[in-house]
Amino acid sequence: MISGQTSNKKIKRRNKMDNKDLLKRVKEDNVKFLSLQFTDVMGAVKSVDMPIRHLEDVLKDGAWFDGSSVEGFARIQESDMRLKIDPETYAVLPWSATDSKRARVFCDIYTPGGDPFDGDPRGALKRILKKIADRGWKLNIGPEPEFFLFKASDGNGVHPVPHDTGGYFDFSSFDEAVVVRTALMEALDAMGLDVEVGHHEVALGQHEIDFRYADALKAADNVLTLKYTVKAIAAQHGLTASFMPKPVYGINGSGMHCHQSLFDIKSGNNLFFDAKDEAHLSPLAYSFIAGQLEHARALAGVVAPTVNSYKRLVPGYEAPVYIGWAQQNRSALIRIPRYTEGRDKAVRAELRFPDPSSNPYLAFTVMLAAALDGIDKNMKAPKALNNINLYHLDKAERTKLGVTELPGSLAESLKELEKNEVLKSALGEYLFEAYLRAKWEEWDEFRLRVTDYEITKYLETA
Known part of the structure; x- marks a missing residue:
């Protein structure tokens, strides 16, 4: 990442909009339809679309929907849910047709009684951010979601074919990858993300678009915006965009490194910096x-949330495996980027094992909860693992250094998550149980599935 925390560009801050401003903007933008967006517990974006003529009523009374049909939300007898618009998240969808222009807003979810819904992932993040706001702090996060662009399937299978043959930071004056990535950056910038750079990543067909850090809620909104914008623009070019952590065997997977820092709200000072x-x-x-190292094994169940995530978190592909921290060392779970004189606000901690298949609201919630536990208990960080390539150490050497490792599977991480009271408290019992239930079902589905590998390996030899 070329860090947004050191950029001199003018910051595109969260729009200061209220309901009156929103009504004015949709008229000025000639918007015909509005998508009311939220996520299920897994992080999939859900949308309730409406003609713009109903906006004033929805701003007043909310929009009702059937929560029993959404993963992790409500039992059938508790199905009625209400969406309340966050006007500050308004953005026109740049790929929508001019004569039927559409915009989106993110929404918070409420019960029929008017209370915030305990199962709303965005609501969980807002709750923990309120706790640190009461201390005078705010959490800034600069996420770096990587993704692949694949050629469209020819209908003869699902095995992906990379879109290009470029490598890390490769340059070409004109090729398909550059054209598509430029279109992506233009669309994201139009939607309010302060795009800084886009570049080719290590693997064939792999890309990264970096946008400026923001407060944690805005950053989570931005991750979702980036994901569905990338998918929409890629589809216009006849491509499939994937944020799957490890879509291709034998090459690097896609991570979502998260650069984190706590700032003092009143002074604007970086609370991580000490000269x-x-x-x-x-x-x-x-x-x-x-705190994050202490809870890392349980955090994995949320920040690396799929069966496929653990095929990325293996030695040899630049993904972290071992639990430790270091300055600049990219084999460590938490990396402290190089300090530049005079750039105190750029001091940050880069957490390297989240991946873009995670629900960013839940991921940021548990990341902060783990960190706060460390702060509140005055935990002491272990010795930095500077100048040590952890991948080159054997188990005995790691044990001598006190270095443990991340779970090796989704099941192992879920077992760690189940017994972690700090993360359970942060998510709330309702959301915690809904998440675990959905993830154990995913594990069981995978466990019972017969794979291509098994057929190739055992069909004739067993």
Whole structure:
């Protein structure tokens, strides 16, 4: 990442809009339809679409929908749910037709009684952010979701074919990958993401588009915006965009490294920075890091949430496997990027094992909960693993250093998550149980499935 935390560009901040402003904007933009968006517990974007003529009524009374049909939401007898629009998330969808222009807003979910719904992933993040706001803090996150562009299927199977043959930061004055990536950046910029750079990643067909860091809620909204925008623009070019962590065997997978820092709301100072410390980290930053390391194995169940996630988290492909932190060392779970003199606000902790298949609202919620546990208990970070390539150490050497490892499967991570009271409290019992139920069902579905590998390996030899 070329960090947004060090950019001199003018920041595109969250729009300061209220209901009156929203009504004015949709008229000025000649919007015909509005998509009311939210996510299910798995992170899939759901949408209730309406003609713009109903907007004033929805702003007043909300929009009702059947929650029993959404993964992780409500039992059939509790099906009625209400969406309340967040006007500050308004954006026109740049790929919509001019004569039927559409815009989107993100929504918060409420019960019929008017209370915030316990199963709303966005609501869970807002709850924990309110806790640190009461302390005078805000969490900034700069996520880096990677993705692949694949050629469209010819109908003869689902095995993906990379769209190009480029490598890490490869340049070409004109090729299909550059054209598509440029179109993606233009669309994302039009939707309010402060796009900084786009580049080819290590693997064939793999790309990354970096946008400026933001407060955690805005950052989570931005991740969802990026994902469905990339998919929509790719489809216009006859391509399939995938945020699957490991879509192709034998090459690098896609991560979503998250650059994190706590800021003082009143002063605007970076609470991670300490000029006197060798690593330029404050005691609060060290405890933040310690908390995330302490809870890393349980965090995996949310930030690396699929069966496929654990095919990315293996040695040899630049993905973290071992639990530790270091300055600049990319084999560590948490990396502290190089400090540049005078850029105190750029001091941050990069958490490297989240991937883009995660629900960003849930991922950021548990990441912050783990960090806060470290801060509140004044945890001490272990010794930094600088100048040590963890992939080159054997188990005995890692044990001597006190370095443990991430779970090796979704099932292993879910077992860790089940017994973690800190993360359970952050998500709330309702959302926690709904998430675990959905993920164990996913594991069982995978466990019972006969794969191509098994047929090739055992059909004739067993």
